[in-house]
Amino acid sequence: MLTVLAYTLGVLLFVLGVAASIGLHEIGHLVPAKKFGVKVTQYFVGFGRTVWSTRRGETEYGVKAIPLGGYVKLVGMLPPEPGQADTGRLRKSNTGMFTQLISDARASEYELVEDGDHDRLFYKLPWWKKVIVMAGGPTVNLVLAFLLFGAVFMIHGAQQTTTTIDTVSDCVIAATPQNVSQAQRACTDQDPVAPAKKAGLRQGDQVVSFNGTPVTSWDQFSSLIRANDNGAATIVVERDGQQVTTTTNTTVSARPGEGDPAKIVQAGFLGVVPKVVLERQGPVFVITTMGDYTWETVKALGQLPVKLWGVGRAALGLQERAQDSPMSVVGASRVAGEVASTDGIPAANKFFGLLTLLGGINLFVGMFNFVPLLPLDGGHIAGALYEAARRGLARLFRRPDPGYFDTAKLLPVAYVMASVILVMSVVLIYADIVAPVRLG
Numbered sequence: 001m002l003t004v005l006a007y008t009l010g011v012l013l014f015v016l017g018v019a020a021s022i023g024l025h026e027i028g029h030l031v032p033a034k035k036f037g038v039k040v041t042q043y044f045v046g047f048g049r050t051v052w053s054t055r056r057g058e059t060e061y062g063v064k065a066i067p068l069g070g071y072v073k074l075v076g077m078l079p080p081e082p083g084q085a086d087t088g089r090l091r092k093s094n095t096g097m098f099t100q101l102i103s104d105a106r107a108s109e110y111e112l113v114e115d116g117d118h119d120r121l122f123y124k125l126p127w128w129k130k131v132i133v134m135a136g137g138p139t140v141n142l143v144l145a146f147l148l149f150g151a152v153f154m155i156h157g158a159q160q161t162t163t164t165i166d167t168v169s170d171c172v173i174a175a176t177p178q179n180v181s182q183a184q185r186a187c188t189d190q191d192p193v194a195p196a197k198k199a200g201l202r203q204g205d206q207v208v209s210f211n212g213t214p215v216t217s218w219d220q221f222s223s224l225i226r227a228n229d230n231g232a233a234t235i236v237v238e239r240d241g242q243q244v245t246t247t248t249n250t251t252v253s254a255r256p257g258e259g260d261p262a263k264i265v266q267a268g269f270l271g272v273v274p275k276v277v278l279e280r281q282g283p284v285f286v287i288t289t290m291g292d293y294t295w296e297t298v299k300a301l302g303q304l305p306v307k308l309w310g311v312g313r314a315a316l317g318l319q320e321r322a323q324d325s326p327m328s329v330v331g332a333s334r335v336a337g338e339v340a341s342t343d344g345i346p347a348a349n350k351f352f353g354l355l356t357l358l359g360g361i362n363l364f365v366g367m368f369n370f371v372p373l374l375p376l377d378g379g380h381i382a383g384a385l386y387e388a389a390r391r392g393l394a395r396l397f398r399r400p401d402p403g404y405f406d407t408a409k410l411l412p413v414a415y416v417m418a419s420v421i422l423v424m425s426v427v428l429i430y431a432d433i434v435a436p437v438r439l440g
Helices: 002-035 097-112 127-156 195-199 218-226 283-302 304-315 329-341 347-369 377-396 407-434
Strands: 040-056 059-074 158-168 206-210 232-239 242-249 251-256 264-269 272-279
Touching (some): 002 040, 002 059, 002 329, 002 347, 097 407, 127 283, 158 218, 195 232, 195 242, 206 218, 218 264, 283 347, 329 347, 377 407
Antiparallel strands (some): 040 059, 158 206, 158 272, 206 232, 232 242
């Protein structure tokens, strides 16, 4: 019963955290838009049926039933067609499907334009103000990620490896493209005995040297093992206050690459896992680690189509779900519930584990929204930057001002991207139900 309550509490806390992140993302658009005088008619967290709303001035604020997103309605996102005034009485066109869609989008855009609003339309903002308004949302997510990870690292601590052995492997299991991202299977009689076990290494041994080279960090120790091509290894450890020398042969085996775990390479293998301790960190660690996390997120975005293909196959039962596969909010909520309900973990670890999960969500959402394609915020930012470059070149070469960039021309791209995002969301949610990622 307590486990069920803990699981439910973990899910609820995570969902509330996600909803708060969405609300703050939209505030990142709302505040600068109002500051620059843009007419804002709606601010909502969620989609679907309206649960609650209230009006303050010209803006309706509210919450909708499905907490999977949010929006701020900025009037005048699309400029009128050349030769037409932004009066709300726009000429319609019926010369093709996309042309009609664009025409309908323009007409819908100007239904909210009233007398006196014509200088408050978003498209009339200077390009740099457009960038600030559209970048405000994802920037808030990145700031939230920085604050959440900073709180975890500076208050709770970050896991740091030591030179002390925590676990000794029983056998050698070669890495393959299929098992590299999955939990390691149990040893069988056919698997060779791990070199560390042959050498008699034990839990609690502190590594002093490897083949005569003093060991100062676990990363260094790991690199020495992997590069030990001839196999012969003399290892000195400190055990019960005394130095003990052992010898073995580091088996050259198929292992995940150090820089790219998905790449399988031949490297030395000993079969030991380091003891990990929590150490509180300073601001420099937070900044450098966030830089690493951001770069890893960029690479993950580039690999998203391939990862999504693997998720789809896992959902159909054609392969195991990879531990590092992308998840929807449904899957992340399940992980949050598992974190909160796992026995034997201190409450503080669970709480900061949820903060870490929420920080990762904010980092991904922030970087994803900077992708320069509509309907993402990055698409509007790219349009504003293109407008600035085009008008700047016109001034430089003393040509007529080309005017505002017509974002409506990119609506076909927005419709395609919206469809892709919808399909991706459906696949991820379905996979998170039938083949969820489990905590190892």
